[in-house]
Amino acid sequence: MIIDKKLLEMAKVYRMPTDRIIKYIYIPEIISFIKGKFSKK
Numbered sequence: 192m193i194i195d196k197k198l199l200e201m202a203k204v205y206r207m208p209t210d211r212i213i214k215y216i217y218i219p220e221i222i223s224f225i226k227g228k229f230s231k232k
Contacts, residue, residue: 192224 194217202212 192220194220 198216199212202216207215
């Protein structure tokens with residue numbers, strides 16, 4: 192699983208709070224990773 196470093200950098204530049212970083216960057220990445228793992232046949 193790779194979190195987009197450019198998204199994290201942008202969040203840092205715009206001083207996004209940690210809870211929003213988790214909600215809008217980490218959780219969607221984790222969900223897509225899990226979906227990808229379970230959808231393979």
